[in-house]
Amino acid sequence: MGFFLETLFGGLMAGMLYSLIALGFVLIFKASGVFNFAQGAMVLFAALAMARFAEWIPAWTGIESKLLANLLAFVVSIGVMIVVAWLIERLVLGKLVNQEGITLLMATLGITYFLDGAGQTIFGSDIYKIDIGMPKDPIFLMENTFEGGILLSKEDMFAALIAAALVALLTLFFQKTGTGRALRAVADDHQAAQSIGIPLKRIWVIVWSVAGFVALVAGMIWGSKLGVQFSLSLVALKALPVVILGGLTSVPGAIIGGLIIGVGEKLSEIYLGPMLGGGIEIWFAYVLALVFLLVRPQGLFGEKIIDRV
Numbered sequence: 001m002g003f004f005l006e007t008l009f010g011g012l013m014a015g016m017l018y019s020l021i022a023l024g025f026v027l028i029f030k031a032s033g034v035f036n037f038a039q040g041a042m043v044l045f046a047a048l049a050m051a052r053f054a055e056w057i058p059a060w061t062g063i064e065s066k067l068l069a070n071l072l073a074f075v076v077s078i079g080v081m082i083v084v085a086w087l088i089e090r091l092v093l094g095k096l097v098n099q100e101g102i103t104l105l106m107a108t109l110g111i112t113y114f115l116d117g118a119g120q121t122i123f124g125s126d127i128y129k130i131d132i133g134m135p136k137d138p139i140f141l142m143e144n145t146f147e148g149g150i151l152l153s154k155e156d157m158f159a160a161l162i163a164a165a166l167v168a169l170l171t172l173f174f175q176k177t178g179t180g181r182a183l184r185a186v187a188d189d190h191q192a193a194q195s196i197g198i199p200l201k202r203i204w205v206i207v208w209s210v211a212g213f214v215a216l217v218a219g220m221i222w223g224s225k226l227g228v229q230f231s232l233s234l235v236a237l238k239a240l241p242v243v244i245l246g247g248l249t250s251v252p253g254a255i256i257g258g259l260i261i262g263v264g265e266k267l268s269e270i271y272l273g274p275m276l277g278g279g280i281e282i283w284f285a286y287v288l289a290l291v292f293l294l295v296r297p298q299g300l301f302g303e304k305i306i307d308r309v
Helices: 001-033 040-062 066-096 100-121 154-176 179-190 190-195 198-224 232-236 239-246 251-272 280-295
Strands: 138-141 150-153
Touching: 001 150, 001 154, 001 179, 001 198, 001 239, 001 251, 040 066, 040 100, 040 198, 040 232, 066 100, 066 198, 138 154, 150 154, 150 239, 154 179, 154 198, 154 251, 179 190, 179 198, 190 198, 198 232, 239 251, 239 280, 251 280
Parallel strands: none
Antiparallel strands: 138 150
């Protein structure tokens, strides 16, 4: 039982990180109808910015405090992601309003490759380290309940708590602020929102900026765990099955979908891997997403679209 709980908790913590990346997909799709394949590239670009500015700022300013240097690097990286969001809306998506979905999809693919190339050009292509002070040591819980206790990673626990706090903060932002309500109005009906004076272009820049901020936090967490390398954009693609499972238009769906996939892939790897030869953790999420596409294509919490003629 102790080993099962250890695996379960590990899956839940991984699922929170998947949910964090999936939120970027959901936010942009809800506000603009664009399925943003560039979200993985945004995670990588943001992580590269954070890692490099954390190195450059002490050299430029002479600051010796690592905490202060990381804080300044975080603020500068947020500014960089806001500028990236503004440029994407201004130069690309703003020119493609009311275009076919395939056109917008190809545009986000182009943005993906541009951000990958720009990241290498500006920040370099080595593997970089992000040290944001998360403890690396494991911790034992419930030692009096289970023999040997339950082994958990402190880093994973802190990462899951950060992800959960950000999800809660975004939920409050959407529910309690005027800008959040405007974003929800745009998500429900673009034309109706525009007719009552909500500026779509400003809203889209805000959405992409929020998605950039989410990408930065996700990139910092994954970069702290794995190092900042170009495989991070592939890790971010694990969020695609999450949004398919939870629903493209549902923020709660992104959270629940991430938890289901995080737990499912951990448990299946441990308990089914020995029988099926291992490697289940690599393809489990995508097979589950394929099943949902066949059975319930709108996802668990997505809106079912019915066309009447």
